[in-house]
Every structure is written in C-alpha cells, then in structure tokens.
Amino acid sequence: MPRDLAQLRTEIDAVDRELLAALNRRAALANEVGELKRAEGSPVFRPEREAQVINGLQSLNPGPLKADNVATIWREIMSACRALEAPQRVAYLGPAGTFSEQAAVQFFGSSIEHVPCVSFDEVFQAATAGTADFGVVPVENSTEGVVTRSLDLLLGSPLHIVGELSLLVRHHLLRKEASLDGIQAVLAHPQALAQCQGWLSKHLPQAERRAVASNAEGARLAATNPAWAGIAGERAGSEFGLHIAAHAMQDEAFNRTRFAIVCLPQTLAAPQASGRDCVSLVVSVPNRPGAVHDILVPLKQHGVSMTRFESRPAKSGQWEYFFFIDVQGHPSQPHVAAALADLRGLCAFYKVLGTYPVAD
Numbered sequence: 094m095p096r097d098l099a100q101l102r103t104e105i106d107a108v109d110r111e112l113l114a115a116l117n118r119r120a121a122l123a124n125e126v127g128e129l130k131r132a133e134g135s136p137v138f139r140p141e142r143e144a145q146v147i148n149g150l151q152s153l154n155p156g157p158l159k160a161d162n163v164a165t166i167w168r169e170i171m172s173a174c175r176a177l178e179a180p181q182r183v184a185y186l187g188p189a190g191t192f193s194e195q196a197a198v199q200f201f202g203s204s205i206e207h208v209p210c211v212s213f214d215e216v217f218q219a220a221t222a223g224t225a226d227f228g229v230v231p232v233e234n235s236t237e238g239v240v241t242r243s244l245d246l247l248l249g250s251p252l253h254i255v256g257e258l259s260l261l262v263r264h265h266l267l268r269k270e271a272s273l274d275g276i277q278a279v280l281a282h283p284q285a286l287a288q289c290q291g292w293l294s295k296h297l298p299q300a301e302r303r304a305v306a307s308n309a310e311g312a313r314l315a316a317t318n319p320a321w322a323g324i325a326g327e328r329a330g331s332e333f334g335l336h337i338a339a340h341a342m343q344d345e346a347f348n349r350t351r352f353a354i355v356c357l358p359q360t361l362a363a364p365q366a367s368g369r370d371c372v373s374l375v376v377s378v379p380n381r382p383g384a385v386h387d388i389l390v391p392l393k394q395h396g397v398s399m400t401r402f403e404s405r406p407a408k409s410g411q412w413e414y415f416f417f418i419d420v421q422g423h424p425s426q427p428h429v430a431a432a433l434a435d436l437r438g439l440c441a442f443y444k445v446l447g448t449y450p451v452a453d
C-alpha cells in the first residue's frame with residue numbers, strides 16, 4: 094500500500110533529525126579544525142579543500158539529488174562550518190542588494206560577515222587595512238568590457254586575486270508602481286545604465302538617466318519617489334519593497350559580470366593547482382617598436398594560452414600603457430613557469446596579480 098502524506102512526513106522528520114545530528118557532528122569537527130588552525134596561525138578558508146569536498150561528493154552522488162544541488166547544499170554547509178572556525182568578513186560595493194553582494198554570497202556562502210562599502214576604493218581599503226578579510230570587486234562585464242577603476246586599484250594594491258566568479262546579471266526596472274507610466278528619471282550605477290541603454294532609449298526616451306554610486310542605492314532612492322525608477326537585481330527589489338516594472342531589461346540576454354576575490358597575501362596562500370587555473374599579470378614594456386609583440390612570443394613558444402589582454406593608460410602623460418594579461422595554467426606547470434620567466438625578462442614592469450581557479 095502506498096504511504097499517505099502523514100506517513101511520508103513522519104519519515105522526512107526522522108531523516109531530518111539524522112541530518113541535524115550528522116551536521117552537528119560535522120560542525121564540532123570543524124570547530125576542532127579551527128582550534129588547530131588558530132594554534133598554527135594558518136588561514137581558515139581553504140578553497141581547494143572545499144572544491145575537493147564538493148567534487149568528491151558529486152562523484153559519489155547516486156541521486157535523485159542533482160549534482161548542482163549537492164554543490165549548493167555543501168557550499169552552505171561549509172560556509173556555516175567556516176564561520177564557526179572564524180567569521181569571514183567580506184567587503185563589497187553595497188548597500189545590501191547589489192550584484193557585488195550576490196557575488197560575495199555565491200562565492201563564500203551566506204555565513205559571512207557583510208562589510209558593505211560605498212565605493213570600489215573603500216573595498217580595497219577595507220581588505221588592505223584588515224577591517225575585512227576579503228574583497229569582492231567586478232573586473233569585467235560581457236556587454237560593457239572592463240571595470241576600469243577595479244583594474245587601476247589592482248595595479249597599485251598589495252592585495253592579490255585568489256578566486257573569481259562569473260555572475261549572470263539580470264537587470265530589472267524597479268519602482269513603486271508596476272508600470273512605466275510617469276517615470277521621469279532612472280537612477281543606477283553608470284555600468285548598469287550602459288548595459289541597458291538600448292532598452293532605455295526605446296522604452297523611456299524622455300527619462301533622465303542619473304548615475305548614482307550603486308544600483309542598490311538607485312533602488313533605495315526609487316523607493317522614496319514614485320517618479321523615479323532604479324535598475325537593479327531582484328535582491329535590491331525585495332530589499333526596498335519595489336515592483337518589477339520591466340523584467341530582464343539589459344540589452345544582452347546573457348549579460349555576465351566577472352568578479353575578482355581579493356585579499357592580502359598572508360590571508361590566503363595562492364591556491365594550489367586545481368587543473369583549471371589562470372594567472373593574472375600586469376606588465377609594462379619599454380617604449381620601443383615591437384615591444385608589445387615581443388612579450389607575446391614566450392607565450393606562443395611555450396604553448397601557453399592567453400585569455401585576456403587589456404590595456405590601461407599609465408597616467409604618465411607619455412602615451413604609455415599597462416597591460417593586464419590572463420594566461421591559462423598554473424606556475425607549478427613547467428611550461429607556464431618557463432613562459433612567465435621569459436616574459437618577465439622582457440618587461441619594464443611585471444606584477445603577478447594572482448593565481449586562482451577559473452570560474453565556470
């Protein structure tokens with residue numbers, strides 16, 4: 094005879110009790126790990142170990158839970174265990190509801206201490222001064238290209254990149270009404286205004302476009318005036334009690350933003366090779382013909398793929414540039430180490446920004 098709803102729920106309750114007991118045994122073990130780490134002064138967050146745990150469980154998973162669910166659930170379990178070892182403070186461009194906050198939670202899980210900042214500069218300052226353990230900053234958008242301020246800050250900062258995350262960014266038009274009627278101004282971060290410019294020109298050609306410090310700030314202001322709308326994600330909409338007047342109005346359906354996770358070198362050693370890694374560098378070359386071409390030759394000679402090549406003015410007034418380069422691989426691989434050593438010899442300035450596993 095098939096079991097009825099009450100019987101099934103009784104069984105679910107029993108399984109939940111087993112899960113609760115098992116999770117608390119796990120948390121107690123993590124507490125002990127935390128004591129060991131405190132005694133030896135080593136970092137709490139070990140992304141390569143967390144990746145191993147998730148990959149191991151996914152390969153053992155008999156279903157019906159999907160592999161993605163296994164990853165999401167264990168990311169949260171490990172986030173909670175990590176927080177027992179020591180709270181991890183993560184700085185990002187706030188206020189609550191920004192895509193940067195979403196990226197922070199997606200990378201670290203939700204058991205973090207939030208350090209919302211008013212600018213990317215403040216995110217770098219917080220992580221450098223030690224008021225945050227990590228910073229999360231956008232570095233590139235698939236529609237608008239590089240986030241120049243983040244690159245400029247990376248160049249001059251002691252922080253290094255220890256991870257990245259690629260977030261699907263869906264912008265919604267948020268306001269106190271669910272319609273487009275009577276909107277006089279649209280308030281958002283300049284990046285979001287740029288990512289939605291086609292839609293705005295078509296649907297709200299008369300509305301003023303007003304740049305504000307963050308999308309969540311635009312949403313917060315839109316909640317104070319019915320003639321204003323913000324552009325932000327769902328998180329900001331629910332944070333400020335706004336309606337979605339237009340859904341996913343970004344010009345590119347698959348609009349993604351890449352975020353870098355940064356910290357001081359002593360907070361986290363460069364991750365060991367994961368098998369799918371990347372080295373981010375910033376270099377400058379002597380001002381002579383062919384110098385840019387020359388730095389690419391070692392990569393070709395040693396068979397190393399370059400996945401990014403971005404230039405930023407050196408701000409010397411001399412038409413000199415810094416080049417932000419990402420190459421595939423890990424310095425523990427001899428061909429990568431050889432290519433980087435040769436490249437370094439050709440540069441007037443050479444700085445490794447970080448070695449980390451690439452995001453999906």
Ligand SMILES: O=C(O)C(=O)C[C@]1(C(=O)O)C=C[C@@H](O)C=C1
Binds near residue numbers: 137140
């Ligand atoms: O294995 C460790 O080093 C732990 O601290 C345990 C644990 C976990 O919960 O599995 C928690 C935090 C680390 O980032 C990695 C894993």
